[in-house]
Amino acid sequence: MEQLKEQLAPNFRNDLSSLDLLLNRCSIMQHKKGSLICDRESYRPYGYFLIEGMAAASEVDIDKNHLHWVGLAGDFFTSTAHTYNVEVQNQDIHLLT
Secondary structure, three states, X not given: OHHHHHHHHHHHOOOHXXXXXXXXXXXXXXXXXXXXXXXXXXXXXXXXXXXXXEEEEEEEOOOOEEEEEEEEOOOEEEOOXXXXXXXXXXXXXXXOO
């Protein structure tokens, strides 16, 4: 949790009370390399912050695999659904490293 706090602190302009409020409402999960964070069938209206590693969203079409985005340590991303898009996106999100 301290590593996350250090990475996020500059974004809060050192307003540690707001940062502490956010951290009290989040959970830290560890995933193994190559694991599926969420699949295209799931409705997960959550935001994710990558403390370390790399994640990617991909979509498998009939004959091709499309890479939509790659997230690096320090990046924030939403999963398969979010506040402004109630439809589930046709993407799988994997942890690459």
